Amino acid sequence: MSDTSVVSTQLDIEAIRAEFPVLHQQVNGKPLVYFDNAATNQKPLQVINALKHHYEADNANIHRGIHTLAERSTTAFEDTRKAVQTFINANEAEEIIFTKGTTESINLVASSWGRKFLQSGDEIIVSGLEHHSNIVPWQLIAQEKGAKVRAIPVMENGDLDIAAFSQLLSDKTRLVAVNHASNSLGTINPVKQIIEMAHARGAKVLIDGAQASSHLPIDVQQLNADFYAFSAHKMYGPTGVGILYGKRSLLEKMPPYQGGGEMIKEVSFEKTTFNDIPYKFEAGTPNIADVVAFKAAIDFINRVGKEHIAQYEEQLLTYATSQLKNIEGVKIIGEALHKVSVVSFVVEGIHHFDLGMWMDAKGVAVRTGHHCTQPLMDRFCIEGTTRASFSVYNTIEEIDVFIGALKDIIKKLKP
Amino acid sequence: MSQSIQDVQNEIIEEFSMLDGDMEMTIGYVMELGETLEPLEEEKKTEENIVKGCQSKVWLDAQLQGDKIHFKADSNTAITKGLVSILVRILSGRSPKEIVDADLFFIDKVGLNRFIGTQRSNGLGAMIKQMKIYGLAFATQVKSQ
Numbered sequence: 001m002s003d004t005s006v007v008s009t010q011l012d013i014e015a016i017r018a019e020f021p022v023l024h025q026q027v028n029g030k031p032l033v034y035f036d037n038a039a040t041n042q043k044p045l046q047v048i049n050a051l052k053h054h055y056e057a058d059n060a061n062i063h064r065g066i067h068t069l070a071e072r073s074t075t076a077f078e079d080t081r082k083a084v085q086t087f088i089n090a091n092e093a094e095e096i097i098f099t100k101g102t103t104e105s106i107n108l109v110a111s112s113w114g115r116k117f118l119q120s121g122d123e124i125i126v127s128g129l130e131h132h133s134n135i136v137p138w139q140l141i142a143q144e145k146g147a148k149v150r151a152i153p154v155m156e157n158g159d160l161d162i163a164a165f166s167q168l169l170s171d172k173t174r175l176v177a178v179n180h181a182s183n184s185l186g187t188i189n190p191v192k193q194i195i196e197m198a199h200a201r202g203a204k205v206l207i208d209g210a211q212a213s214s215h216l217p218i219d220v221q222q223l224n225a226d227f228y229a230f231s232a233h234k235m236y237g238p239t240g241v242g243i244l245y246g247k248r249s250l251l252e253k254m255p256p257y258q259g260g261g262e263m264i265k266e267v268s269f270e271k272t273t274f275n276d277i278p279y280k281f282e283a284g285t286p287n288i289a290d291v292v293a294f295k296a297a298i299d300f301i302n303r304v305g306k307e308h309i310a311q312y313e314e315q316l317l318t319y320a321t322s323q324l325k326n327i328e329g330v331k332i333i334g335e336a337l338h339k340v341s342v343v344s345f346v347v348e349g350i351h352h353f354d355l356g357m358w359m360d361a362k363g364v365a366v367r368t369g370h371h372c373t374q375p376l377m378d379r380f381c382i383e384g385t386t387r388a389s390f391s392v393y394n395t396i397e398e399i400d401v402f403i404g405a406l407k408d409i410i411k412k413l414k415p
Numbered sequence: 416m417s418q419s420i421q422d423v424q425n426e427i428i429e430e431f432s433m434l435d436g437d438m439e440m441t442i443g444y445v446m447e448l449g450e451t452l453e454p455l456e457e458e459k460k461t462e463e464n465i466v467k468g469c470q471s472k473v474w475l476d477a478q479l480q481g482d483k484i485h486f487k488a489d490s491n492t493a494i495t496k497g498l499v500s501i502l503v504r505i506l507s508g509r510s511p512k513e514i515v516d517a518d519l520f521f522i523d524k525v526g527l528n529r530f531i532g533t534q535r536s537n538g539l540g541a542m543i544k545q546m547k548i549y550g551l552a553f554a555t556q557v558k559s560q
Contacts, residue, residue, distance in 0.1 A: 028438040351492040353471045354446075361438035412443070413493065 009312045011304065017393045019044040019300075030363025033398045038183050038211060038342050038389035039367055040233045043297070047237060050296035054289045062288055063262065063279075077288055080295040081278070087298050088228065089219040090245055097244040097251075097278045098286055102210040103133040105229035105244035106177070108281060109206055110137035112254040113175075113227075120146030123172040125165070125203075128154035128379055129182040129189070132372045134208045138177060152178070154379050158185040158334030166197060173203040180212035184371040184387065185334025186317075186342030188216065192223050199224065204250070210234055214301065214391070215310055215340040220245050236391075237297030238290035244281070251277045258283040309392045313341035316390040316399065323403045329410060333385050341390040344371075347406075350413050352386045355406075358413075359386075362405040420513060423505050424521035431525040441526075442494060448504075449497035455489040466538075466545045471495040473542060477549040482557050483508050484549060488542075498527070498539055506546050511557055514550030519543060 017023055020042045025032050034042060054076065060069035062077050078093070085093040099105045118124075124138045128151050135149070142149050152165045160178070169176075176198040181188045195205045206227040209218060214235035220228050225245070232241035246254075256263055256274055260283035265273040274280045301309065320343050324330050329348040347355060356368035369384040370377045377384060388402060418426070434440040459476045466473040471492035478485045486507040490496040505521070506514050521527075527539070 351471065353492040354494050357494050358439070358442055361442050413446075 009308065009315070011308050011312055011392065013312075013393065013395055016304065017395075019046065020393050021045065021048070023393060027363045027365070028361050031401075033364045033394075033401050035388040035390065035394065035398070035402060036365045036367050037391040037394070038234070038340075038387065040239065041214065041236055041391045042393065043236055043238070044300050046296040046300050047293050051238060051289055051293040054292045058292075059289065061285055073288055073292070076292040076295070077286070080291050080298075083295045083298045084243055084245075087218070087302075088245055089221050091221060092248065094277050095245055095248055095251065097246065097281045098291055099242035099244055099281075100240050100287065101233075101242035102208060102229045102231045103137075103242070105227075105242045106134055106206065106208065107137045108244055108257045109227050109229075109246070110141045112257045112281075113204075113250065114138075114141035114145065116253070116255055118142070118145040118147050118174055121172060122147040122174045123168075123170065124149050125152060125168050125173055125176045125178075125198075126150075127152040127160050127165075127178045127189070128376055129158075129160060129185065129187060130177070130179060130373065130375075131183050131208065131210070132374070134177050134179060134206075135375070138175075147174070148172075151375065154376060158182070158187045158336040158339075160187070160189055160194075162190065162193065162197075165194065169197060169201045169203070171201065173198065173201055175204045175206065177206040177208065179208040179210070180216065180218075181209075181340040181342075182334070182373075182376075183211045183342070184373045184376055184385070185336065185344055186211075186339035186389075187334055187336040188212070188338040188340060191225070195224050195226075211340055211342070215313060217306055217310075226250055232290070232294040232297060235297055236300050237294040240287045241290045241294050248277065251281070254281075256280050256283070260284045262286075304392060312392060313390050316394055316396070317341040317343060319396055320388060320390070320399045320402070323399060324406075327403070327407060327410065329414070330406075333380055333382065342387060343389075344385040344387045346382055346385055347410060350410065352384050354413060355386050355409060358409045359402075359405055362401075362408075364402050364405050366402075420505060420509065420517050424519070424524075427501060427505070427521050428524045436526060445497035445501075446493045447497070448500045449490075449493055449495075452489070452496060452500040452503060453487055455487045459487065460489065466541050471538070473499055473538070475499070475542065475545055475549075477546070477553070479553050479556060482510055484511060484514060484553055486546065486549075495538065499542060502539075502542055502546060511550040511552075511554035515547055515554065517547075 022042050058069055058072040060073045062074040081093045081096045084096045126135055138149050150168050153161045155161050178189055178194055180191050191207050198205045204226040207225045209228050209230040213230040226247055228245040230243050233239040263275050263280050263283040265275050324345055331346050333344045352368040356366055359366050367387045460474045464474040464476055466475050471490055473490045476487045486503045488499040488503055490499055
């Protein structure tokens with residue numbers, strides 16, 4: 001390991017790759033290069049086996065059953081809750097609510113907290129970097145309540161304009177909802193500072209951590225976040241599992257989000273009393289098997305080590321960025337100083353749709369389009385980008401394949 | 416234009432079969448076909464003429480000339496333009512009834528469904544639907560002529 005090598009890591013990447021069966025296949029006759037990790041990343045055997053084991057050995061509905069399988073399922077389900085608590089350093093496991101994804105986590109807060117605490121004339125501040133899922137739920141509740149949604153502008157390099165944010169904050173601000181890292185550009189936002197500034201004006205803060213959860217250390221107590229939302233499937237875990245962290249003091253004051261089984265204490269036709277948190281927000285049978293398997297994903301990240309993952313991904317990002325910059329006609333969108341392993345770019349004279357299709361023909365999976373961030377695309381006066389995003393199992397060699405493919409496509413398509 | 420809709424489709428199937436299912440060659444050929452598309456006047460590229468459901472933008476214009484419908488189209492992406500050009504080649508210059516009744520079997524035979532994928536073939540589906548809607552709309556005009 002020398003300082004001059006392109007990538008130095010303590011990780012055995014080949015061994016890690018061997019844990020991901022899906023990576024070892026040909027797509028359109030070419031070895032798969034999977035660079036769509038910001039959309040969802042792949043699952044290690046540990047997770048796949050945990051899912052299989054649950055259905056083969058333990059499957060039962062949780063919390064109410066008195067038989068052995070119900071006990072095993074319940075224990076496994078609640079073990080994941082504890083693992084999540086530790087993973088984000090929440091004060092207690094009851095502050096972890098399982099949802100079906102980041103989107104539902106945000107909708108839960110918008111519906112429940114928003115319906116109770118928002119009033120006409122109040123303001124919600126989002127940012128110009130947000131995914132539609134951290135814009136639209138706020139627009140819906142704002143419309144219902146006569147509140148207003150305002151947006152922190154994005155600077156040319158892809159960073160948020162914090163000075164402008166400071167101007168937007170006022171006594172009318174009730175909530176600030178921003179992402180920890182941008183899905184489109186990769187920008188890592190100064191969420192601790194944003195939270196401090198919002199709290200100073202008495203506003204609550206929700207952090208959309210979907211793009212941060214597998215790349216950055218998350219400590220909700222240190223951040224002092226009021227709400228933190230993320231998804232299992234972007235951190236090597238199964239789809240259909242989301243997490244909402246909320247401070248106990250807030251969650252307890254919030255009304256239920258959906259009604260049904262599990263969330264009640266007692267039901268009569270005259271009056272129903274609700275269960276304690278987190279169950280108050282988990283109506284109906286949850287996604288038991290995927291929640292159980294999600295613990296294996298957390299174990300995977302902990303075993304490999306988040307700081308090792310972050311360090312290695314940073315090297316992949318740096319290498320890919322420098323290679324892209326060498327290609328004439330390629331313009332990187334978003335060059336914030338602090339980024340997760342996402343690089344978005346446009347190619348002069350070539351539509352991202354054509355580029356993405358041709359990349360696929362060469363076995364390279366990238367994402368093209370507006371990435372569910374249309375306001376951000378408007379900000380940069382573009383229709384969309386091509387986005388490559390990296391996970392710990394990706395390699396420098398794969399980036400070389402991607403760059404080679406890109407050069408070849410440009411040569412073919414350039415008018 | 417003496418070839419039937421079936422004949423043109425068979426011709427297209429034959430052309431694509433020479434590519435041996437190679438994805439890059441297929442895409443390249445689709446793009447090449449796009450370049451042969453009769454240009455659509457800039458003023459016809461209106462919001463009204465945009466076909467909904469496409470991931471990329473497609474403008475489709477239809478004019479009744481005598482008892483035949485003449486299609487012109489364009490797209491902002493080369494691949495979609497190629498796909499539209501195939502539809503135009505098959506359906507333009509046909510009677511409204513022929514267009515409405517057309518069975519577009521070439522899509523499965525050429526493997527376009529497979530390589531376009533669900534989301535994008537919905538776009539192709541939307542184009543076909545729009546062409547058939549024009550067929551229906553013009554059918555009444557032709558009858559009353």
